[in-house]
Amino acid sequence: MSEGGKTYTIDVNHVTRVEGHGRIHISTRQGTVETVELCITEANRFFESLVKGMQPHDIPWIVSRICGICCVGHQLTAIKAVEAALGIQVSPQTVLLRKLLTESQFIQSHVLHVYFLAVPDFLGVKSVLPLAKSHPEVVKRALRLKKLANDFTAVFGGRMLHPMTATLKGWRMLPKLDQVQQVYDRLRDARVDLEETIRVAQTLTIPPYERETEYVCLRHPDEYALYDGQVVSSDGPPPVPAADYRHVTNEFTVAHSTTKWSKWHREAYFVGALARVNNNFDQLSPNAKQAAADLGLKVPCYNPYMNNVAQVVEIVHCADHCLELLQQVLDTGLTEEDISYTARAGRGAGACEVPRGVLFHEYEFDENGRCCKADAVIPTSQNINNIEQDMKTFVPQMLPGMSCEELTLHMEMLLRAYDPCISCSVHMLDVQFVD
Amino acid sequence: MKPKIAFFDFASCEGCQLAVLNCEDILLDILELVDLVEFREAISEKALRYDVAFVEGSIHRDEDIARLRDIRARSTYLVALGACACNGNVQARSNFVAPAVNYAEVYGEAARNRVQVDPEHWPLWAHTRVRPLDAVVKVDAQLRGCPMVPSEFLHLVKSLLKGTQPDFPAVAVCTECKKNENECVFDRGQTCMGQITWAGCNSVCVNNGYVCDGCRGILPDANLAAHLQLLREHKVAEADIRSRYRLFCGAEPIGRGV
Numbered sequence A: 001m002s003e004g005g006k007t008y009t010i011d012v013n014h015v016t017r018v019e020g021h022g023r024i025h026i027s028t029r030q031g032t033v034e035t036v037e038l039c040i041t042e043a044n045r046f047f048e049s050l051v052k053g054m055q056p057h058d059i060p061w062i063v064s065r066i067c068g069i070c071c072v073g074h075q076l077t078a079i080k081a082v083e084a085a086l087g088i089q090v091s092p093q094t095v096l097l098r099k100l101l102t103e104s105q106f107i108q109s110h111v112l113h114v115y116f117l118a119v120p121d122f123l124g125v126k127s128v129l130p131l132a133k134s135h136p137e138v139v140k141r142a143l144r145l146k147k148l149a150n151d152f153t154a155v156f157g158g159r160m161l162h163p164m165t166a167t168l169k170g171w172r173m174l175p176k177l178d179q180v181q182q183v184y185d186r187l188r189d190a191r192v193d194l195e196e197t198i199r200v201a202q203t204l205t206i207p208p209y210e211r212e213t214e215y216v217c218l219r220h221p222d223e224y225a226l227y228d229g230q231v232v233s234s235d236g237p238p239p240v241p242a243a244d245y246r247h248v249t250n251e252f253t254v255a256h257s258t259t260k261w262s263k264w265h266r267e268a269y270f271v272g273a274l275a276r277v278n279n280n281f282d283q284l285s286p287n288a289k290q291a292a293a294d295l296g297l298k299v300p301c302y303n304p305y306m307n308n309v310a311q312v313v314e315i316v317h318c319a320d321h322c323l324e325l326l327q328q329v330l331d332t333g334l335t336e337e338d339i340s341y342t343a344r345a346g347r348g349a350g351a352c353e354v355p356r357g358v359l360f361h362e363y364e365f366d367e368n369g370r371c372c373k374a375d376a377v378i379p380t381s382q383n384i385n386n387i388e389q390d391m392k393t394f395v396p397q398m399l400p401g402m403s404c405e406e407l408t409l410h411m412e413m414l415l416r417a418y419d420p421c422i423s424c425s426v427h428m429l430d431v432q433f434v435d
Numbered sequence B: 001m002k003p004k005i006a007f008f009d010f011a012s013c014e015g016c017q018l019a020v021l022n023c024e025d026i027l028l029d030i031l032e033l034v035d036l037v038e039f040r041e042a043i044s045e046k047a048l049r050y051d052v053a054f055v056e057g058s059i060h061r062d063e064d065i066a067r068l069r070d071i072r073a074r075s076t077y078l079v080a081l082g083a084c085a086c087n088g089n090v091q092a093r094s095n096f097v098a099p100a101v102n103y104a105e106v107y108g109e110a111a112r113n114r115v116q117v118d119p120e121h122w123p124l125w126a127h128t129r130v131r132p133l134d135a136v137v138k139v140d141a142q143l144r145g146c147p148m149v150p151s152e153f154l155h156l157v158k159s160l161l162k163g164t165q166p167d168f169p170a171v172a173v174c175t176e177c178k179k180n181e182n183e184c185v186f187d188r189g190q191t192c193m194g195q196i197t198w199a200g201c202n203s204v205c206v207n208n209g210y211v212c213d214g215c216r217g218i219l220p221d222a223n224l225a226a227h228l229q230l231l232r233e234h235k236v237a238e239a240d241i242r243s244r245y246r247l248f249c250g251a252e253p254i255g256r257g258v
Helices: A058-066 A071-085 A092-122 A129-134 A134-156 A177-189 A189-201 A275-283 A286-294 A303-334 A380-401 A404-417 B015-021 B024-034 B062-073 B085-086 B092-094 B099-107 B109-117 B119-125 B150-162 B173-179 B224-233 B238-249
Strands: A007-013 A024-029 A032-040 A214-219 A230-233 A346-354 A359-367 A372-378 B006-009 B033-040 B050-056 B059-061 B077-079 B127-133 B139-141
Touching: A024 A404, A032 A230, A032 A380, A032 B062, A058 A071, A058 A372, A058 B238, A071 A092, A071 A346, A071 A359, A092 A134, A092 A189, A092 A303, A092 A346, A092 A404, A129 A134, A129 B024, A134 A177, A134 A189, A134 B238, A177 A189, A177 A303, A189 A286, A189 A303, A214 A275, A214 A346, A214 A359, A214 B050, A275 A286, A275 A303, A286 A303, A303 A380, A303 A404, A380 A404, A380 B119, A404 B033, B015 B150, B024 B150, B050 B062, B050 B085, B062 B077, B077 B085, B077 B173, B085 B139, B092 B127, B092 B150, B092 B238, B099 B109, B139 B150, B224 B238
Parallel strands: B006 B033, B006 B050, B050 B077, B077 B139
Antiparallel strands: A007 A024, A024 A032, A214 A230, A346 A359, A359 A372, B059 B127
């Protein structure tokens, strides 16, 4: 540190408790910010290249491997995109089952993120492990909720990770109704754990930093959009169908950087739980709205650290919504359906909300029905530009009152608040933030 | 003294570490018996020596090789965690296209050119080819599958705590599938790789109405010629056979076409 201002160089290599490899580099001199860099050091896996030559049904099965935490989201988005390319229509039963599968993963991912990856920062510990001693009831509740969500995914997907039962048109093997009933009972009984989760979230001190930005997510006329909808923005343009996702993402290359970034109406936009809650608050369940009130989340909310709180609100919403959907399955039963399809030439896109934001996939098939082109735009790569804008805004505000360690922690917390999923971000090698 | 356990990851979906966190029923009990010193996905602590290192992911670049060798040098026992670490997994399919073409495909021509000529980009961008861990360092045990199987992970941990060697029999998925009394995939009019694939998954994909695509890797003594013949007899086109073998086994002889 020098007189007349602070001179810091902060380098956090292999940022912990995020999914994938990232590095934050910030340097300040005499109290002014010189550079803010978020480098992505994850090795390439070339998913868009390697799916070439595959048969249509192989694609969702393989691209699930883009990410362990959001494997269901990648699988279902790919299924919708391939179906759009091949002109495949699906039954109401299939849509119902897909909604349950996707919302099971929202609960799993949000519980994992809130309890394992974010809460330790707020409680001043390095991981969830010390909490097993100091707050055993919190850790046991986290594990109980996570196990419930995982078992839920396994009942509908065949297993927790990289499920194999969901495919084009429908289900290779339908869930067993007695197991559906068990999921229903356990989710109904999880009310206490959910209320305690809200209580834990109430005790967290959220850093009070705000920056209004553009909030982008799907919206559906009938329900809080997670599985399906059109793309909307807080800046109010007409809704955009999934097929026109390029009008939204506008991927561009920054000078001296090969990375594709996204922007729509402004310099950057926000996707994820906070964007969804901001734009679709009216469609949340009554319990979820109450949770938002209890947690001091008023929309529109411009504090990115509140994304963790928005995730808690969504856990409550998904639990309520899934109870309704599970009841529908139990009331109507499930029927075996024909899932045969014909491969042909075509091109199609699909969009789903996944825990970290809106996800787009697009595939093209040649005259033999084999994949010849693919594209995926991942929530984290859409957010990364917005994270940079937050860092550029907040670092000068934080600098006067914070030590180097506090500033580092706040930057790591900011990055974690977005719940970045770097394994997913196939476009994101070598992101450079140059001030 | 409790054994020091660490988790590391290279190119992967990190799902196998997630599968460890998904052992909710027994996770806290295991943590009583071991000293977890590194687990970047879930904790923010680091250590210098490890009794057991679990390594997820495949190896692509020079900097990955250096980091893996460093982990090996500091570990008594090294476990390849999951299909990416054991056999290269789905990303090994990219080996059949030159890295420069892959970069152009995903990032565009300008980026491809910059990768080729700018030395500052080489550490991160110098992708050579996708390899499993044992192409670079000695591996003491393999937890196969995409994702790895929790019961095998627990068997390994229990064996190491007792001081015995874990036992993963070299038999085919077919044997487990028969025990589970599944109708044969071929009798359902589809084709399968269960005859030549390492068992240990309890034939989970066939149990759930799908087929085996060989994510656990090919058995060392498998009759590859017979399997190829079988797929041809079932009228699978040559290009689709090649694509199938390269879904999960692109870095293995069967995927490389040797």
